[in-house]
Amino acid sequence: MRQVLILGGGGMVGQKLAHHLSARGLNGDGAIDVTLFDIGFPEGGAAGRRITGDITDAALLTRLLQAKPDVIFHLASVVSGEAEQDYAKGWRTNMTPFWHMMEELRRLSVGSGGSYRPRLVFTSSIAVFGGPYPAKIGDEFLSAPRTSYGAQKAVCELMLSDASRKGFVDGVSIRLPTICVRPGAPNKAASGFFSNIIREPLAGKAAVLPVADTVRHWHASPRAAVGFLTHAAGLDLDLLDGRRALTMPGLSCTVAEQIEALRRVAGEAAVRLIRHEPDPAIMAIVDGWPRDFDPQRALELGFRAEASFDEIVRIHIEDELGAV
């Protein structure tokens, strides 16, 4: 039975991935045994062995890896805003355990005479990029992050590529778009409004739009994110020819286009629940974010995101609001 370890299995994407795995397995590869590791888990939630702990606990992380999982999904991370507010905590959480994991996988590889070489799928982010940007960011554009979170993700990408090149692990970094529509309560992340302005009106609640509706950004649904992860777990990574960090496909659209999609799906009454309250602090942050990509390599490798924001809204309704 194939062992799957999800680091960060208690988070939104980790839980959706675990749900998917328990319902459908992993790429039709037969029975799997799933272990979820996180600092905390939602009540109820997805099936799988739950281990609660802190990823900065090196001894615990070592024990998790010594079980020699066949597939590791690494989603654990201090989020962007927190990594920016607390530099030391961000690096200590987002980089140090990752390096510890590379070292442990090397030891396990050497100890097994090279026979243990797990697949590792690392969730990186478009935060590895920093402006100024070209109109569309191509697959050969530099990583010059303007946040600590982005720098930490870029560092982990490099570590994973090198350990993979050496054969200690078979890794790939997938750079996720902003995930939209995020379920759950509105959060204070600077990017929260992209989801809030859809999710809240669909639930009959008011939402605040803090930026101009001309703002363009790069989105994919939570369902697409799970698709990226499982596709990456099954891919022949030799096809990557050593460039093991991939910008995932997404949908580039403006806030106005998001709102038009909401109007088409849920009507004018929903749209009227969005209140425009410009917030200069959020506007300044969002101004530094990438707007559009040309993720040719990921598309050629079969990764797929949504083709319209209408589709993203409908997926939210299907997956979160129980509609069919």
Place this chain on the structure above:
Amino acid sequence: MRQVLILGGGGMVGQKLAHHLSARGLNGDGAIDVTLFDIGFPEGGAAGRRITGDITDAALLTRLLQAKPDVIFHLASVVSGEAEQDYAKGWRTNMTPFWHMMEELRRLSVGSGGSYRPRLVFTSSIAVFGGPYPAKIGDEFLSAPRTSYGAQKAVCELMLSDASRKGFVDGVSIRLPTICVRPGAPNKAASGFFSNIIREPLAGKAAVLPVADTVRHWHASPRAAVGFLTHAAGLDLDLLDGRRALTMPGLSCTVAEQIEALRRVAGEAAVRLIRHEPDPAIMAIVDGWPRDFDPQRALELGFRAEASFDEIVRIHIEDELGAV
């Protein structure tokens, strides 16, 4: 008196930098006090306080930094070939102490209420790049290294940029071309022949050329390298607008062009000392190396390399063979 610390001050470039500083100071900024740190030093050698030790000794590195140098040149590194042969040693030497230094500089910055913010010039390398390449590598081309050494340099660049963005240090990473003509005995580095085929014939000795003379590569003299370092130490880094890794200028030329320059400067007898002995292993390595760059940003910021290989040969004769 300004305090200057050279990590890796015993190496070839470190010694040339120290010689330059003791003869000319640093950008005319007044008296300086130079400390050289390295695992070993050449006999005689450049002036400066010498401290012998291993950069992986965290307590020692902390003590060096607690003296609060105004300018730190970081040249210490396990070289490319060794980092490739010994993965663990490479990361332990080229990455771990660098991160330790970032942490120590943060603590010193916080402890001083933000008043201590040294200039740090980090010698990165064109090894941060990996093929396939465009005809000329521009300033926005991705870092996708194909060696552990390159990955370690790219990781340090990201750490330095982020710590600088946070204001704990005022850092810049300068990506050196292959330094040519390296003085001293022929070494076994895969890149050694670029220097050997000039230096040895000029000394009346035979040299081996292991690759075709059509091989194109990116060069700068040791004198240019010292110029990059001192120029970087004096630059207003706000001009970098957050992109703190700079590809240095260099000269792109083929081995045939190198040999023609040797012929013009030293005559046919010198050229006849070069023996062509193809080495498939070296050919394969060199085939993955970058050939040409368009280092626009560094040129705009005033960094300068040689304009011809004749100039590189003449500099070797002037600086190493005592000619005027």
